[in-house]
Amino acid sequence: MNLKKYGWNDHFDGQFQQYKGNGLTAGRIIAVHRSGYDLVTENGELFGLLSGKLRFEIEFDGLPPAVGDWVVVMEYPDEGKAIIHNVLKSYSQLSRNEAGFEARQQVLACNIDTVFLVVSLNRDFSLRRIERYLVVIRNSGANAVVVLNKSDLSDEVEMKIDQVRKVAYDYEVIATSTVNGSGIDLLHGFLETGKTSVFLGSSGVGKSTLINGLCGLEVMDVCDISEYSDRGKHTTTHRQLFMTDDYGMIIDSPGMRELQLWETGNTISELFDEIEVLGRNCRFADCTHDSEPGCAVLEALENGSIDEGRLNSYFKLLREKAYMERKRDVKAKINSKKGTKYIALLQRQLKKGK
Ligand SMILES: Nc1nc2c(ncn2[C@@H]2O[C@H](COP(=O)(O)OP(=O)(O)OP(=O)(O)O)[C@@H](O)[C@H]2O)c(=O)[nH]1
Ligand SMILES: [Mg+2]
Ligand SMILES: [Zn+2]
Incomplete structure (x- = not known):
């Protein structure tokens, strides 16, 4: 099987160099199941399981592999199995x-x-x-x-x-x-x-x-x-x-009932560019386009040059993004506490071992 046909390219080849020579090969995840992963390697289709170390890393601070991910594996073709040791960084x-x-x-x-x-x-x-x-x-x-x-x-x-x-x-x-x-x-x-x-x-x-x-x-x-x-x-x-x-x-993919935002960049501003551009003409630099005098966005709404539905959608998405960011911050704080506790636990265990 030709991995290039499966999307293997220089982006992954570069990352894979460090694993070469240890009997490790590359594979791509084609389906995710509760019990493991279907993946393809140069030798065909195998059932992938996470290595203990990778499972631990993911549980602690990471994401499990998803469909389309490229992974580094040790193959056991006789058993139809592969152990997944690393996930290569994705480009999207x-x-x-x-x-x-x-x-x-x-x-x-x-x-x-x-x-x-x-x-x-x-x-x-x-x-x-x-x-x-x-x-x-x-x-x-x-x-x-x-x-x-x-x-x-x-x-x-x-x-x-x-x-x-x-x-x-x-x-x-x-x-x-x-x-x-x-x-x-x-x-x-x-x-x-x-x-x-x-x-x-x-x-x-x-x-x-x-x-x-x-x-x-x-x-x-x-x-x-x-x-x-x-x-x-x-x-x-x-x-x-x-x-x-x-x-x-x-x-x-199955039809989605709900699509909650996962937004980490400036996507909303880019997609609602025309509103952002108008906003630059508001009297106040920090205008929220709510009821401020001299608001260019509200003026455009009034004279019909922007659509009310679209403007509301813009506000709604921005609010959702801000809400998500707050939740992420709280979670990061909790995780960093967890991390400190975890390091303390490791240190105690090391001392005991001595
Ligand atoms: N009239 C019409 N019907 C279509 C068209 N495309 C699909 N359908 C019908 O729409 C229904 C649903 O199609 P699916 O392809 O199963 O829809 P899906 O998006 O895969 O749905 P999920 O798998 O549930 O997410 C089927 O009865 C199709 O025959 C189309 O272009 N015109
Ligand atoms: Mg379908
Ligand atoms: Zn404004």
């Missing part, structure tokens, strides 16, 4: 905050080149949801393409494309239909050998159907829409990376 990382009270990063996929954000043009269509997804995708470092699927069910395709373009930064926006095949060729243009793509979006928008259509194969399970229920019966149940003949690697 798609993360959300795990649902729940704590701030906890959940990595959805790593080393992704393109994220296809799939939205359906019938009931699922929401500009606000697209904005939220784009914050998360842009933060990952991967390229984004917005796919407006089920164009066969809408008479307003052009209008919807225009609306989405206004909120989608400079990302491509394309309309597709798996029923009449329109737009599928445009999607092919973004897929290439050696690159990895992930399909993201709500349940039932047609991610798996699109992937099947792209590959001309029934590679993914598709559920009959009549079987979809409000109780949330998802067809795709876990993230899985698979290889295509001509279109690189594709990750299908």
Whole structure:
């Protein structure tokens, strides 16, 4: 098997040099299970388990490997097994905050080149949801393409494309239909050998159907829409990376009910650039665009040059980001206390040993 086809490149080769010569090889995680990992190496598919040391490091302060990660392994092909010793640094990382009270990063996929954000043009269509997804995708470092699927069910395709373009930064926006095949060729243009793509979006928008259509194969399970229920019966149940003949690697993912922000940079400012630019003309440098006199943003709202829904979305995302940052700070403090206690414990044990 050719690892280059699986996305191996100089970025990883450089990192791998230090492990060479110890009988260690490289592999890529293609699925994550509760009990371990499916991964591919030059010798084929193996079931990966974390080494004791790596498990300890992750538990203490780190993230477990995700789909798409490259790892350093010792292979035991006779047993179909591999022990994972290290995780190589990824060049992109798609993360959300795990649902729940704590701030906890959940990595959805790593080393992704393109994220296809799939939205359906019938009931699922929401500009606000697209904005939220784009914050998360842009933060990952991967390229984004917005796919407006089920164009066969809408008479307003052009209008919807225009609306989405206004909120989608400079990302491509394309309309597709798996029923009449329109737009599928445009999607092919973004897929290439050696690159990895992930399909993201709500349940039932047609991610798996699109992937099947792209590959001309029934590679993914598709559920009959009549079987979809409000109780949330998802067809795709876990993230899985698979290889295509001509279109690189594709990750299908289950529809997400909730996408909480994991944002660590300036993504919101970049995606809402037009509001930030207006804000520079406010009378006060620290204007919150709430009720201050001489506020250029409120003036633009009044004269209709910015949309109220979009402005509210901007505020909401910024508030959520600030809230997450506070939770992360609290967690960091707790962890650093834990770290001090842990070092003290180690020192005590060392003394006892003497
Ligand atoms: N009319 C129409 N129906 C479509 C289109 N694409 C997919 N569908 C239907 O939408 C339903 C859901 O498709 P899936 O591909 O299972 O959706 P999914 O996004 O993978 O859903 P999850 O796996 O639950 O996240 C199926 O009944 C498809 O046949 C389209 O372009 N037009
Ligand atoms: Mg699916
Ligand atoms: Zn202002």
